[in-house]
Amino acid sequence: MTIINLENYNASLKDVYLITGQGVTSNIYVFTGETLTIVDSGNGAEENRIRPKLKEIFSTIPNVSKTILTHFHFDHIRGLDELTEFYDLDIFIHKEEVPFLRDLNLKRIKEINAGDKIMLGEYLLDIIHTPGHSPGSVCLYEKKTKLLISGDTVFPNGSFGRYDFPFGNHQALIQSLKRLTELDVQVMLPGHGLPTFSKVNQQIQHSYIAAKSYS
Numbered sequence: 001m002t003i004i005n006l007e008n009y010n011a012s013l014k015d016v017y018l019i020t021g022q023g024v025t026s027n028i029y030v031f032t033g034e035t036l037t038i039v040d041s042g043n044g045a046e047e048n049r050i051r052p053k054l055k056e057i058f059s060t061i062p063n064v065s066k067t068i069l070t071h072f073h074f075d076h077i078r079g080l081d082e083l084t085e086f087y088d089l090d091i092f093i094h095k096e097e098v099p100f101l102r103d104l105n106l107k108r109i110k111e112i113n114a115g116d117k118i119m120l121g122e123y124l125l126d127i128i129h130t131p132g133h134s135p136g137s138v139c140l141y142e143k144k145t146k147l148l149i150s151g152d153t154v155f156p157n158g159s160f161g162r163y164d165f166p167f168g169n170h171q172a173l174i175q176s177l178k179r180l181t182e183l184d185v186q187v188m189l190p191g192h193g194l195p196t197f198s199k200v201n202q203q204i205q206h207s208y209i210a211a212k213s214y215s
């Protein structure tokens with residue numbers, strides 16, 4: 001696991017950290033404010049535990065008040081076990097993904113929907129429903145800073161999320177990518193791999209074109 005202070009890469013990303021993991025696991029983004037907000041929680045494996053990393057970043061382990069899950073896949077949500085063990089936190093996920101969490105017996109699930117706004121540290125992001133990789137996948141976007149948290153819907157360099165998992169949908173993914181091409185994005189924080197900071201609109205355009213060409 002590595003911790004990346006994203007401000008070192010882009011001055012607008014103040015107090016935002018990326019924790020990368022080992023194996024099949026999502027990126028974990030940490031937004032700093034009075035309390036912490038975490039976007040996606042990784043696969044929950046021992047080597048990907050979150051609290052030791054928070055301690056490395058902050059020296060004392062701060063309170064985590066909420067987590068936002070871009071979708072329900074195990075590599076994004078299994079870290080919830082650790083978070084809910086230690087924190088009384090709100091878990092935000094799109095309403096169409098809630099049924100997939102049923103077995104986890106989670107308290108404090110808050111449904112999010114397209115058009116909602118959510119505060120992550122200093123950022124106020126719009127929820128964009130981007131089905132395709134999963135029915136209730138979401139991206140989060142802040143117009144002011146042109147920041148996109150893209151989950152597994154779109155990745156850098158013309159890549160995009162798989163649509164061949166159960167409940168995936170190719171046509172829906174194409175429409176979601178089209179929607180994302182309409183945004184002006186300068187920073188993309190994807191669910192896997194490294195963030196990207198240059199020519200992001202072009203990269204998303206390439207993803208859209210590439211997804212359309214698949215059949």
Ligand SMILES: [Zn+2]
Binds near residue numbers: 071073133152
């Ligand atoms: Zn996924």
